[in-house]
Amino acid sequence: MTAPTVDASGPYPDWDPLAQYPIDPPGSCNPHPRLAECRRNTPIARGQGWSDMGEAIEALELYRYDDVNAVLRDNETFSSSSIREGMSIVMGPYVLVGMDEPEHKRLRSLVAVPFRPKSLAHWEDELVVQVVDQMIDTFAPRGSAELVREFTFRYPVQVIAVVLGLPVEDHAQFHEWANAIINVSADPMHGIQCSKDLRGYLAEMLADRRRAPQDDFMSELAAAELDGEVLGDEEIFSFLRLLLPAGAETTYRATGNFLYGLLTNPEQLDRLRVDRFLMTQAVEEAIRWEPPLLITSRVATRDTEIHGEKIPAGMQVVPHVGSANRDETRWERADEYDLFRESKPMISFGSGVHMCLGMHLARLEMRVAVNRLLDRCANLRLDPEAVERDNPHIHGETFRSPTTLPVLFDVG
Amino acid sequence: MALRIEVDPEKCMGGGNCEFWAPKTFELGDDNISHVVDPEGDPEEKIVLAAQGCPTQAIAVWRDDERIA
Numbered sequence: 017m018t019a020p021t022v023d024a025s026g027p028y029p030d031w032d033p034l035a036q037y038p039i040d041p042p043g044s045c046n047p048h049p050r051l052a053e054c055r056r057n058t059p060i061a062r063g064q065g066w067s068d069m070g071e072a073i074e075a076l077e078l079y080r081y082d083d084v085n086a087v088l089r090d091n092e093t094f095s096s097s098s099i100r101e102g103m104s105i106v107m108g109p110y111v112l113v114g115m116d117e118p119e120h121k122r123l124r125s126l127v128a129v130p131f132r133p134k135s136l137a138h139w140e141d142e143l144v145v146q147v148v149d150q151m152i153d154t155f156a157p158r159g160s161a162e163l164v165r166e167f168t169f170r171y172p173v174q175v176i177a178v179v180l181g182l183p184v185e186d187h188a189q190f191h192e193w194a195n196a197i198i199n200v201s202a203d204p205m206h207g208i209q210c211s212k213d214l215r216g217y218l219a220e221m222l223a224d225r226r227r228a229p230q231d232d233f234m235s236e237l238a239a240a241e242l243d244g245e246v247l248g249d250e251e252i253f254s255f256l257r258l259l260l261p262a263g264a265e266t267t268y269r270a271t272g273n274f275l276y277g278l279l280t281n282p283e284q285l286d287r288l289r290v291d292r293f294l295m296t297q298a299v300e301e302a303i304r305w306e307p308p309l310l311i312t313s314r315v316a317t318r319d320t321e322i323h324g325e326k327i328p329a330g331m332q333v334v335p336h337v338g339s340a341n342r343d344e345t346r347w348e349r350a351d352e353y354d355l356f357r358e359s360k361p362m363i364s365f366g367s368g369v370h371m372c373l374g375m376h377l378a379r380l381e382m383r384v385a386v387n388r389l390l391d392r393c394a395n396l397r398l399d400p401e402a403v404e405r406d407n408p409h410i411h412g413e414t415f416r417s418p419t420t421l422p423v424l425f426d427v428g
Numbered sequence: 429m430a431l432r433i434e435v436d437p438e439k440c441m442g443g444g445n446c447e448f449w450a451p452k453t454f455e456l457g458d459d460n461i462s463h464v465v466d467p468e469g470d471p472e473e474k475i476v477l478a479a480q481g482c483p484t485q486a487i488a489v490w491r492d493d494e495r496i497a
Contacts, residue, residue, distance in 0.1 A: 125442060125460045132456050133447050242460060361481030371443050371483035
């Protein structure tokens, strides 16, 4: 494989991470104190959800680890179908996260092949490290950076673009399409148009790879086969469009939260800097402490109940994964980022048959990003003046990530 | 005495979570199902975490006749 090239044409100076996401407007408050109160006082509560048509509907909210885990594992009683309805306008009909069995298992097994830990090892050195290094090259001589705008926001999209095999001159266009699709609720017409454009672009590429396979992800999907089953073109287009919110958006936020956890706990960052064996648990703790997405959604397929609370068929159920991860009965001092904590299973990647397909890639990206930043940016630290001026903090009630990460480091 | 570890191929969905917790014990095969490659590959507590963390509860672990996960 030839060395990848990333589009390193500089940051997006006009891009405002808060204005971008209307779902979490500026002024949204930190939801964790409210979630803690719910875990204590109303762990199973009737609240208000939203239908795909934007109508208020009754929903059952779950806040404790065991309840959230139980609902996500019981995919027969709790269907993912409502997610599909909402996403198919920009992703096409085969939205993996919104499918139920048996069609879900067939599609997942086929697209899962390139996401296995062993398949990913192949990409790590050849691609991911090089993407990170080229991005760091753009600010390394300066001794300062704003890591959200110059690094985390663009990094996972670059990885996906490179792994898919997109030529570098198309990366900026790809990121533009990705943003419009991710933010379809802000501008539906634009999002739908970009989804169509991206589908057309991917169709040309897939036809090309079916003719002449290369060592890239698109070729792997085209060739994937299990028990005589193969992927249809539309299944591939749906899946690749799903990767944008599922793979790029979440990992951009998770990487930012990880960096925020380290930079605001400098004594832990110092230990990690000199002992990289801590990296795996440092990543796990970041994902537990501040998952990029706090909730998901299910619909009851039949009348059921949880701890005596009646749930009629058709009712929406909202498992609060971000709350489950701070369940005080499972983690002490759950609100603190503590990389020395012993890792144990948490719920950020979900649970049950829909557990995040990209979890191994996400962990790899977070690990490589921070390893290379620490290797190349000596004495990486928050910039106190910029902190004073810009008040960096993790923002959002649904999606969460830092508003800004102004850093200094030694150039030498 | 080694643990007895069983993966239910009907329940396993090939997520690879067990490989994350106990990489020397479990391995995803080309059939997209996890296989036990070495029941003593990792410390017992890691194998138990792998079973507890299995998203589809496909892994059972016994020590002697006692099921521990």
